[in-house]
Amino acid sequence: xxxxxxxxxxxxxxDVTKGATTAHVKIEIGGRIIVTSSITNAAVDELGxxxxxxxxAIIKASDVMVGVAD
Amino acid sequence: xxxxxxxxxxxxxxDVTKGATTAHVKIEIGGRIIVTSSITNAAVDELGxxxxxxxxAIIKASDVMVGVAD
Amino acid sequence: xxxxxxxxxxxxxxDVTKGATTAHVKIEIGGRIIVTSSITNAAVDELGxxxxxxxxAIIKASDVMVGVAD
Amino acid sequence: xxxxxxxxxxxxxxDVTKGATTAHVKIEIGGRIIVTSSITNAAVDELGxxxxxxxxAIIKASDVMVGVAD
Amino acid sequence: xxxxxxxxxxxxxxDVTKGATTAHVKIEIGGRIIVTSSITNAAVDELGxxxxxxxxAIIKASDVMVGVAD
Amino acid sequence: xxxxxxxxxxxxxxDVTKGATTAHVKIEIGGRIIVTSSITNAAVDELGxxxxxxxxAIIKASDVMVGVAD
Numbered sequence: 001x002x003x004x005x006x007x008x009x010x011x012x013x014x015d016v017t018k019g020a021t022t023a024h025v026k027i028e029i030g031g032r033i034i035v036t037s038s039i040t041n042a043a044v045d046e047l048g049x050x051x052x053x054x055x056x057a058i059i060k061a062s063d064v065m066v067g068v069a070d
Numbered sequence: 071x072x073x074x075x076x077x078x079x080x081x082x083x084x085d086v087t088k089g090a091t092t093a094h095v096k097i098e099i100g101g102r103i104i105v106t107s108s109i110t111n112a113a114v115d116e117l118g119x120x121x122x123x124x125x126x127a128i129i130k131a132s133d134v135m136v137g138v139a140d
Numbered sequence: 141x142x143x144x145x146x147x148x149x150x151x152x153x154x155d156v157t158k159g160a161t162t163a164h165v166k167i168e169i170g171g172r173i174i175v176t177s178s179i180t181n182a183a184v185d186e187l188g189x190x191x192x193x194x195x196x197a198i199i200k201a202s203d204v205m206v207g208v209a210d
Numbered sequence: 211x212x213x214x215x216x217x218x219x220x221x222x223x224x225d226v227t228k229g230a231t232t233a234h235v236k237i238e239i240g241g242r243i244i245v246t247s248s249i250t251n252a253a254v255d256e257l258g259x260x261x262x263x264x265x266x267a268i269i270k271a272s273d274v275m276v277g278v279a280d
Numbered sequence: 281x282x283x284x285x286x287x288x289x290x291x292x293x294x295d296v297t298k299g300a301t302t303a304h305v306k307i308e309i310g311g312r313i314i315v316t317s318s319i320t321n322a323a324v325d326e327l328g329x330x331x332x333x334x335x336x337a338i339i340k341a342s343d344v345m346v347g348v349a350d
Numbered sequence: 351x352x353x354x355x356x357x358x359x360x361x362x363x364x365d366v367t368k369g370a371t372t373a374h375v376k377i378e379i380g381g382r383i384i385v386t387s388s389i390t391n392a393a394v395d396e397l398g399x400x401x402x403x404x405x406x407a408i409i410k411a412s413d414v415m416v417g418v419a420d
Binding site: 001002003004005006039040042043044047049056058060 | 141142143144145146177178179180182183184187189196198200202
């Protein structure tokens with residue numbers, strides 16, 4: 001499947017932490033850049049996400065803000 | 071200001087395209103990785119965003135999905 | 141690619157309207173239910189979205205609210 | 211109250227699972243289509259959400275992505 | 281309709297600006313606090329939004345970030 | 351840092367509740383208006399958020415819906 005989201009960033013999963021219903025997954029993209037994702041435990045289970053696996057961080061453009069130094 | 075968003079990715083603006091009310095800003099982070107942001111024209115004007123400027127792509131963890139190859 | 145988003149709803153595109161930078165795409169899922177999506181023009185072009193095409197409406201669970209009648 | 215969200219999908223609650231702070235609610239719309247929502251426990255309590263109840267899945271158009279088969 | 285969104289802020293519309301597909305609506309809540317919303321033109325038309333009208337700014341808790349001074 | 355988000359609402363933290371992975375933070379802005387935020391526990395820890403502290407509720411315009419009375 002191809003997706004309309006403008007940001008599909010390839011990387012490797014470096015951490016998966018499950019909570020009661022919500023999990024946090026960290027993906028290292030481009031060497032030193034780490035992206036944190038908050039998804040359902042159900043998604044972690046269904047996709048079988050684990051540390052070391054290749055994965056993509058997917059972000060819709062309308063969910064990206066821009067910051068600049070003061 | 072420090073912000074709760076888990077993803078604050080430093081880079082350089084490589085494109086700013088304004089529409090009627092909504093603008094698209096592209097930020098190159100970490101060399102070859104490009105993040106596209108969709109924000110209001112008003113934000114572009116207020117922050118004075120322009121190509122070549124240092125900037126951050128800011129993304130809340132709950133807005134990041136995870137994808138894996140089939 | 142498989143995606144963590146809990147909602148991947150199969151349907152058919154019934155309308156594509158492009159604006160200056162932002163497009164609206166309507167997908168009919170399950171017969172009479174229509175889902176409206178607001179995405180970038182760039183995504184419409186890259187995916188080659190057009191009326192009559194099979195497509196999926198993809199929605200992260202954390203972006204779904206619940207309403208009940210008063 | 212009428213709301214600007216373009217997607218207000220009527221259905222019936224088929225599952226409510228509460229976590230530590232975040233709950234998952236599944237709504238069956240249009241027969242076989244199920245939409246999963248991640249909301250606060252507080253919202254579940256305040257609205258008194260329970261299985262079998264009529265409810266709406268409400269989604270802002272800017273939170274809907276589009277996918278197509280490869 | 282009652283909605284699960286934790287933030288339903290009552291105010292008065294002080295500006296409506298329509299673009300090609302996307303409109304910006306400003307709502308003054310609590311005297312001096314102004315909230316800006318970006319919604320579809322279709323929503324503006326359907327709800328008949330205009331300056332001076334009473335309205336609510338509705339925001340899901342998972343879309344609110346927290347910032348603190350450095 | 352200055353941020354593109356159109357809504358940066360100054361207030362005071364009146365409640366912090368941590369769950370397994372996700373925390374809820376309530377900020378009182380403008381006297382009687384309370385905004386609820388759902389963020390990661392990690393963000394709460396990193397920013398050292400606590401009751402009584404000055405803080406900002408930060409919301410992207412595309413995450414604000416508009417409601418009107420029937």
